[in-house]
Amino acid sequence: MSLFRKTTKLSSKKQKSQQNENQNQPESVLLSGHLQDDFQQIKHLFKAAGDFVYREIEITPKYPAVILYLNGIINVERMELHVIQPLLKHEAGLLPPYPTIDHFKALLSAARVTQGETFQEAVDHILSGSTVLLINGFQKAIFISEQAWEQRSIEEPASEAIVLGPREGFTENVTTNISMIRRRLKTPNLKFEMMKVGKLSNTGVVITYLEGIAEPSILEEVRSRIERIEIDAIEDSGYILEFIEDQPFSVFPQILQTERPDRVVGNLLEGRIAIIVDNSPFALIVPVTFFQMMNSPEDYYGRxxxxxxxxxxxxxxxxxxxxxxxxxxxxxxxxxxxxxxxxxxxxxxxxxxxxxxxxxxxxxxxxxxxxxxxxxxxxxxxxxxxxxxxxxxxxxxxxxxxxxxxxxxxxxxxxxxxxxxxxxxxxxxxxxxxxxxxxxxxxxxxxxxxxxxxxxxxxxxxxxxxxxxxPYLAPLAPFHFNNVKDLLIRVPWWMMNERPQETGKTNLKRLRYRRRKY
Incomplete structure (x- = not known):
């Protein structure tokens, strides 16, 4: 019998109804290529939004365009420098007689430029702080990332104070949090899977794990439980926590919440999976045990x-x-x-x-x-x-x-x-x-x-x-002798040569060190 929560399959009738609904969703509506029609439809969606800004420009007489963005969440100076100026002051001959969308993308000097072909993609990028460029005659939109969110600076975690160890904690910006993890694990095996949760908030949720160490069955279960969440908005990682716990009515926490990137990295190295939620300084770590809840990050920095x-x-x-x-x-x-x-x-x-x-x-x-x-x-x-x-x-x-x-x-x-x-x-x-x-x-x-x-x-x-x-009481019940080295006692690092049996069995060997006798 599987230990994981069983998922029920949709009936064929329900699947058909969902397919019909998906066909009517905005993401299936393609851009027409007529600038005024596409622009008016997007403008209608933001008709009561006071921060919605647009600017009509003329790249060439044949190719008028419009720039769309939300004021306050983009860097206007960078947008002027990397988008408007290159489009208005491009040198003659850069555009061929019959240019493609890639030729216009080549004019831009922004670091990240992508494209899409549906209204939903355009709206999502505007709401995410990107600048959207629509050009007459093209059924594709250009998305330029020039976000300028206001964010809190990196500070010492207030809820997990320690004497020894790093002093930095997560912030509410998911990109900053990812960078702090990436700085500690410089390996291509570190993976970040992006998801969107919340029908109205479209909150970014990132599943973080080390490929080749994390257990594939646990990783698939994490994906499955997050994908099943249907809610209007996610304001903090605590929302996700209550949806994906095994036994939500238990008083004992079954998911570890931490705002320390070093603690996240330590758990990733043991085969666990971290869930980072945008707008939340607390990452979720799964699976966890009771004894892990009793351990402090400082336990591994001292003698x-x-x-x-x-x-x-x-x-x-x-x-x-x-x-x-x-x-x-x-x-x-x-x-x-x-x-x-x-x-x-x-x-x-x-x-x-x-x-x-x-x-x-x-x-x-x-x-x-x-x-x-x-x-x-x-x-x-x-x-x-x-x-x-x-x-x-x-x-x-x-x-x-x-x-x-x-x-x-x-x-x-x-x-x-x-x-x-x-x-x-x-x-x-x-x-x-x-x-x-x-x-x-x-x-x-x-x-x-x-x-x-x-x-x-x-x-x-x-x-x-x-x-x-x-099991919540692992490695005591069931008992694993090699994992008891980090239970009530903490043996020296050179003796902890294996990862926990429950989460790291895909790649048990953690280190090879033969202590020299002095």
Whole structure:
């Protein structure tokens, strides 16, 4: 049985109806070659667009032409220099008595000049920031790329800050993002497949992979899932994410979102596939595993001994972030005998004036902490961190003095909050935050039995979870010994000689290095 999502075939009747619709689509309407007719049709489409600009020129008395573009998204100076001036001031003899469209293209000094023969192609190029040239007597239009989009400069990623490693992150311009990947992988095997998604937005979506390393079946599944998306507009890569996940109702992220080009390149080298969306600084990486979500890009830039230690701390605080409040509730409600006598008396004394049971205490503090966290994110940066820290201290201290919550619970909630900030993947942090409340309710009703039951259900769910057919707990389940070298521990680079079995089996060998003994 295939692990991939099954696709249903269209019936013959539906296929015929779609073919009839396609025949009436604008992309099937060819340019007539009569300048005024073609110009008036395109002008009619942009009749209420205030930024639509056209200029009629005369290349020769026999060949009048018109230039069409949208103001604000093209470089007017370059268009004047590379398009208008060469057409109006061309030297005599450059055009033969019966020129072809290629002769007119040769007059232009722009770097990228293409051509098309349908109205839809002309409209798409105008909307994409190109200049369109229509010449009387020719059933083809010339497209000149002179875009001048306003864009944000390359900055350090805000969501994936590191100490060691590159400092640049993706921007909202897909061309810039592609160039940052290409600069790191100077090989013709690096492929970029362009697609358009969104009936109204025509957003550019780029599938990036390394030919000869990426698994062809996974690549085909990525193409298939993106092609099935039918939506008016794509505003961010998060739109694509929800459409192509294996199990969208799972709290665990099955697609990695990153704004770091070095992280994308590292995953491409392991046989994974990246999806870059125009107007979004976040690239999507598929397929991914749980352990990949727990790894930081910085893990591969420092020495392996320190990286291994940090990973142990990270997994330890994963348990703390998920279970610490529920363990406190279970112990104080059902299992007092697990605590030393002195600690029991200390906790009991702190809870003596508290009118609520432990579960209500925990929920009040957890919800308050979540509210402070969100407030810190939404406020301007200079005051956001101050409000969240000061707010937590003031609210915690006031709640203890008022006898609403106990001091040990404030310590538990604060430690849990700190632990949740240690995960490199923000979507994984959200999953742990949600599951923490689930574990609190189980601990309040069944004690440690509820905690064990909740952990069991979470593990069962993780085992049966897939990301584009790849097991979510790989390489632990199923177990692959060679891939465990980059799991909880990180061995030296010269020992990681194979790619992950699940994504790089097309070309497993990654490096050949024989360490010299000094």
């Amino acid at each position: 392996f001994i320190m990286t291994t230690f940090i990973r142990f701390i990270r997994y330890l605080f994963l348990i703390v972030a998920l279970l610490f409040p529920s363990i406190y509730i279970a112990v104080t409600t059902f299992h007092h005998e697990l605590l030393p006598t002195n600690l029991i008396f200390s906790v009991a004394a702190s809870r003596e004036k508290v009118p609520f049971p432990a579960v209500i205490e925990a929920l009040l503090m957890e919800i308050t902490f979540e509210a402070l966290r969100e407030a810190g994110l939404r406020l301007p940066r200079p005051i956001g961190s101050t409000v969240s820290i000061v707010g937590a201290l003031v609210v915690g201290q006031a709640a203890v003095e008022a006898g609403i919550v106990s001091a040990p619970l404030v310590i538990v909630v604060a430690t849990t909050g700190i632990a949740s900030f240690m995960f490199p993947s923000y979507p994984l942090t959200g999953a742990i935050r949600l599951l923490r409340f689930f574990m609190i309710f189980l601990a309040a009703t069944l004690g440690f039995y509820g905690i064990f039951l909740g952990v069991f259900f979470i593990l069962v769910h993780l085992v049966q979870l897939r990301s584009f057919g790849v």
